[in-house]
Structure formats: structure tokens, C-alpha cells
Amino acid sequence: MGRKTRGLSFVIAMALGAAGAAHAAQFMTHHVRQAVSQATAHQAGSLPANKLMAIDVVLPVRDQASLDQFVANVSNPLSLQYRQYVTPQEFTARFGPTQNDYDTVKNYLTKYGFTITGGSRDSMDVKVVGPVSAVEAAFNVKMHTYQHPTENRIFFSPDREPTTALAIPLWHVSGLDNYSMPHPQFVKKGEYAAAHGMSPDAVVSHATTGSGPSASFLGSDMRAAYYGNGSLTGAGQTVGLFEYEGINTSDVQLYYTNAKETNPNNLTVVSTDGTSTTCTDSATCSSDGEQTLDVTQAQGMAPGLSHVIMFVGATDTAIISDMTTYSPLPLTIGCSWGWTPEDASTLDPYFEKMAAQGQSFFVASGDSGEWTKSGNAESWPADDAHIISVGGTDLTTASAAGAWKSETAWSDSSGGISPNDIAIPSWQKISGVITSTNKGSTTYRNGPDVSANANFTFYTCAMGSCQANEYGGTSFAAPMWAGFIALANQQIASNGSTAYVGFLNPTIYANNAPGGSTYTTTFHDITSGKNAKYSAGTDYDLVTGWGSPRAALITNLVQ
Numbered sequence: 001m002g003r004k005t006r007g008l009s010f011v012i013a014m015a016l017g018a019a020g021a022a023h024a025a026q027f028m029t030h031h032v033r034q035a036v037s038q039a040t041a042h043q044a045g046s047l048p049a050n051k052l053m054a055i056d057v058v059l060p061v062r063d064q065a066s067l068d069q070f071v072a073n074v075s076n077p078l079s080l081q082y083r084q085y086v087t088p089q090e091f092t093a094r095f096g097p098t099q100n101d102y103d104t105v106k107n108y109l110t111k112y113g114f115t116i117t118g119g120s121r122d123s124m125d126v127k128v129v130g131p132v133s134a135v136e137a138a139f140n141v142k143m144h145t146y147q148h149p150t151e152n153r154i155f156f157s158p159d160r161e162p163t164t165a166l167a168i169p170l171w172h173v174s175g176l177d178n179y180s181m182p183h184p185q186f187v188k189k190g191e192y193a194a195a196h197g198m199s200p201d202a203v204v205s206h207a208t209t210g211s212g213p214s215a216s217f218l219g220s221d222m223r224a225a226y227y228g229n230g231s232l233t234g235a236g237q238t239v240g241l242f243e244y245e246g247i248n249t250s251d252v253q254l255y256y257t258n259a260k261e262t263n264p265n266n267l268t269v270v271s272t273d274g275t276s277t278t279c280t281d282s283a284t285c286s287s288d289g290e291q292t293l294d295v296t297q298a299q300g301m302a303p304g305l306s307h308v309i310m311f312v313g314a315t316d317t318a319i320i321s322d323m324t325t326y327s328p329l330p331l332t333i334g335c336s337w338g339w340t341p342e343d344a345s346t347l348d349p350y351f352e353k354m355a356a357q358g359q360s361f362f363v364a365s366g367d368s369g370e371w372t373k374s375g376n377a378e379s380w381p382a383d384d385a386h387i388i389s390v391g392g393t394d395l396t397t398a399s400a401a402g403a404w405k406s407e408t409a410w411s412d413s414s415g416g417i418s419p420n421d422i423a424i425p426s427w428q429k430i431s432g433v434i435t436s437t438n439k440g441s442t443t444y445r446n447g448p449d450v451s452a453n454a455n456f457t458f459y460t461c462a463m464g465s466c467q468a469n470e471y472g473g474t475s476f477a478a479p480m481w482a483g484f485i486a487l488a489n490q491q492i493a494s495n496g497s498t499a500y501v502g503f504l505n506p507t508i509y510a511n512n513a514p515g516g517s518t519y520t521t522t523f524h525d526i527t528s529g530k531n532a533k534y535s536a537g538t539d540y541d542l543v544t545g546w547g548s549p550r551a552a553l554i555t556n557l558v559q
Contacts, residue, residue: 031158061353139176157177181339251292268308323359330359365451413531440542447545513540
């Protein structure tokens with residue numbers, strides 16, 4: 001899978017003496033942060049034995065090599081299997097855990113005192129709640145607290161790699177630590193200005209041209225700019241949104257009331273693991289700004305969507321496992337959060353499952369100006385090889401609700417070379433994609449793949465109040481792309497086909513590489529502007545990828 005850490009859990013566990021029994025089963029991913037394993041985080045104490053923990057135990061796929069090949073074929077436009085997707089149930093039958101293995105894991109967890117709260121064989125996980133004492137006994141660890149090495153807070157973590165007394169290996173157990181706190185990929189203009197020693201009024205160098213209050217951009221403006229006045233609305237389609245916190249749905253209504261537009265009222269909020277679906281005060285969430293803008297950007301691009309499903313959870317696997325089994329299945333998904341995982345291969349089985357099922361997963365590339373190996377500029381999951389990474393641009397339109405006029409790179413659009421050392425995928429190895437001019441890597445995954453407007457030019461609402469031209473970020477661009485591809489899937493469905501767009505990177509890289517015949521008609525090639533390290537330029541670059549979409553991309557992807 002291109003990850004250096006895969007399979008290291010056995011070595012780490014043995015080195016730390018974690019296996020209490022001679023044949024203790026290992027996990028296929030690792031769980032202990034370097035700050036703990038290398039003792040750079042000072043131990044502060046231990047978690048109380050009776051403290052309840054919600055964890056998600058993930059089983060591995062069967063026949064990984066066959067799954068890898070299937071995903072490669074189903075995403076390859078030159079393959080006879082191109083877009084011949086499977087359903088969640090067909091995926092389970094071919095690649096999921098056996099019923100016996102799944103039941104064995106459930107019985108093991110209940111034996112140790114856990115209460116099963118969710119999960120299924122189709123989702124490859126078992127969601128449970130139990131006391132710390134049960135976690136320690138079931139997984140042969142001690143749960144300690146530590147002083148975070150770079151943040152002023154205490155975090156909890158196991159002291160060693162988990163093992164079990166099972167005869168079968170497991171993939172991962174989520175919820176064993178809170179070392180990395182997920183954060184939304186948006187930025188406030190005032191905070192950006194302060195960090196760069198400039199006036200907030202100087203952050204946006206041109207007059208905004210949106211149809212919202214103070215000429216701010218609405219989601220409908222993005223539709224007008226990137227799609228135009230065509231008849232596709234996303235009718236019959238479902239968009240999924242990946243969220244770590246719930247939403248105050250009245251903020252969505254407030255947005256539409258102030259924008260003088262009609263609320264589609266197609267939002268459903270789903271808790272994947274018992275996490276609150278509401279966000280009304282500090283007791284339930286930090287803010288619902290990210291969640292609200294995700295909804296309104298997806299709806300603005302595709303105003304006729306049948307469903308917008310917001311999946312809320314406390315751990316990544318709890319959220320994404322439900323996104324691969326929910327009915328109706330969301331064929332396009334936006335994720336506008338970044339975090340640092342224990343193991344950057346943790347979600348790969350689910351990303352591959354999405355590709356196998358025809359789901360498109362768009363992830364905001366971040367707002368730090370570049371991907372780095374340290375600091376708070378989390379690049380993951382935007383640098384994973386199985387997702388579509390979305391960077392940011394600075395868009396100008398001809399008028400309010402008008403056509404695209406011009407576009408440059410957004411200076412804070414994150415991109416670059418995978419800090420997680422994820423191997424370069426085959427579609428980035430196509431001749432002419434990575435060059436000395438764009439300074440990409442021929443060894444590791446490069447990003448972003450595509451982009452859309454992310455400048456401080458949007459209208460947003462959160463926690464009962466609204467702001468114009470105050471927030472920006474690639475978090476706006478990811479749900480925008482999810483809505484755009486929903487338009488293409490609507491056209492495909494209306495043609496009587498189920499060959500949905502799915503994981504589109506192999507297709508667009510092949511189409512856009514030098515020698516391809518459709519690039520200039522399907523994308524706006526962003527050739528000016530830069531982020532902290534890289535410059536936008538002709539063809540692919542590490543600031544905006546291939547650029548932003550044109551309406552003709554839909555026709556191209558439907559063929």
C-alpha cells in the first residue's frame with residue numbers, strides 16, 4: 001500500500017514486550033505515537049479504571065492483493081472493469097470479514113465487558129463502549145496520560161501497541177488516544193492578517209463580486225462560476241459530509257434567509273457512534289461554522305440534491321465506516337477536516353472500499369500554505385493516495401451570480417509532497433505530470449489534485465450569527481467539488497447507467513497529462529499565484545493541482 005509503517009506493529013509490540021501470550025494476535029496498523037514510544041512526552045498519570053471509553057475495532061479486508069487489483073481496474077478508464085462497481089453487500093461477500101471472524105470479535109469484546117453500540121460486518125467494524133479496565137485487559141495495554149510535547153494540554157494513550165488473545169489479526173482500534181485533535185480547514189481573515197502582520201482590509205486585494213451580503217460569495221455563485229446555467233441540479237443524488245461535530249440546523253436556515261434563497265431542507269444528521277448531532281453551545285461543540293458551510297456549499301452547487309447526509313462521530317473509522325454502508329449510499333463526499341493519525345494507512349481499507357463502490361471522496365488540502373512534516377499543518381487525509389485532494393484558489397466572477405472571469409492560486413492553499421511518505425500512485429507517474437518545473441516528487445504522493453475558490457470571499461453563518469467576506473479555506477472547496485460531481489452522477493443516472501464517476505483521479509490525470517485532448521476545455525488551468533513554497537503554473541502544480549472545474553468536465557466524465 002506504499003506505507004513504511006504498515007506491518008511494523010508486530011516489531012514495535014515485541015520490542016515493548018506488549019504480547020502477554022506467545023500467540024497474541026497483532027494489529028496490522030500501529031497505535032502508539034512517537035512522543036510516547038520515544039518517551040518525549042512526560043507521563044502525567046493514568047486513566048481511571050472505571051472511566052468509560054468509546055472505541056471502534058476494525059477488522060481487516062480479505063485478500064488485500066485482489067482488492068488492490070479490483071480498485072485499480074474499476075478506476076482505470078482503459079480497463080474492461082472500468083466503473084463496474086460493487087454494492088456494499090457485494091464488497092463484503094468478496095473482500096469483507098467472514099461472518100465467523102466478525103462474530104468472534106464481537107464475542108471477544110463482550111467477554112471483556114464491552115457493550116456493543118454499533119458497527120456491522122458490512123462496515124467491517126464493531127463499535128463498543130467499556131471502562132478503561134476492559135480496554136487494558138482486552139488489548140494488553142495500560143492507559144496513561146501524558147503532557148503533550150507541543151500543545152498545552154494532557155492527552156491519553158496506550159503505553160504500548162495493543163494485542164489480543166484472538167487467533168485472528170485485527171486492522172485497527174480507534175479511540176485509544178487523543179494526541180491529535182481534528183480541526184476544520186478554514187481560516188478567519190482577521191487571524192490570517194494578524195499572523196502575517198497586515199491589515200484585514202488588505203487580505204483580499206480585489207473587490208468581491210458575489211451576490212450575498214456585502215458582495216460575498218454564496219454557494220449559488222460557485223455554481224454559476226463553475227457550472228453555469230445548465231439544467232443539472234443533483235436531483236436524485238446524495239452527498240455525504242464527514243464531520244467531527246454536530247450542527248445547529250437553524251444556522252442553515254439563517255444563511256438562506258439572509259441570502260434571500262430557499263432552503264432545500266434536504267439535510268439529515270447521523271450520529272455514527274453516539275456523538276451529539278447538535279451544536280448549540282460549548283457543551284456540545286466548539287462551533288458549527290464548518291458544518292454549516294459544508295452544507296451550504298454542497299447545496300449551492302447542486303440545489304436539487306435529494307439528500308445531504310452529515311455523518312458525525314468522534315473517531316475517523318466510526319464516521320467513514322458508516323459512510324460506506326448507509327442507505328442511500330452517498331456517491332460524493334466532502335471532508336473538510338485535518339488531523340494526524342496514529343498510522344496513515346488506517347483508513348485505506350475504507351478509501352479502497354469507496355473506490356470499489358463508486359464513491360468519490362474529496363478532502364480539503366489544508367490552509368497552511370504547504371504540507372510539512374511538523375507543526376499543526378495536518379496534511380492527512382489529504383495526502384492519501386486513495387482520495388481526491390482539493391486545494392484553493394482566488395476566484396473573480398464577471399458579476400453577482402455571474403460567470404467565471406479569472407482565477408489565481410490562493411496563497412494559503414496547502415499542497416506539496418506527502419509528509420506521510422505515501423508512495424506516488426500510478427496515475428501521477430504518467431509522463432509529463434511531475435516535472436522539474438512543478439517540483440513534485442517522483443517517489444511520493446503529490447497534492448492537491450484539483451481546486452476551487454477558497455479566498456476570504458464567502459458568506460457564512462455559525463452559532464446564530466453571519467459574516468460576509470470573513471472566512472476562507474479549502475474547506476469551502478471540498479464540498480463544492482462533491483456537489484459538482486453530483487451533477488455528473490445525475491446525468492449518468494438519467495442515461496440509465498450506474499457507471500458513476502467514483503474515484504476520478506486516474507481518469508483526470510490521464511485526460512489532462514500532456515498529450516491529453518480535453519484539459520483546456522474541462523479545467524481552468526491556474527497559472528499564477530503561489531503558496532508558501534510552490535508556484536502555480538501551466539498544467540499540474542502543487543498549489544492548485546489541475547485547477548478548477550469547467551462545465552464541460554461533466555460531459556467528459558459522463559462519457
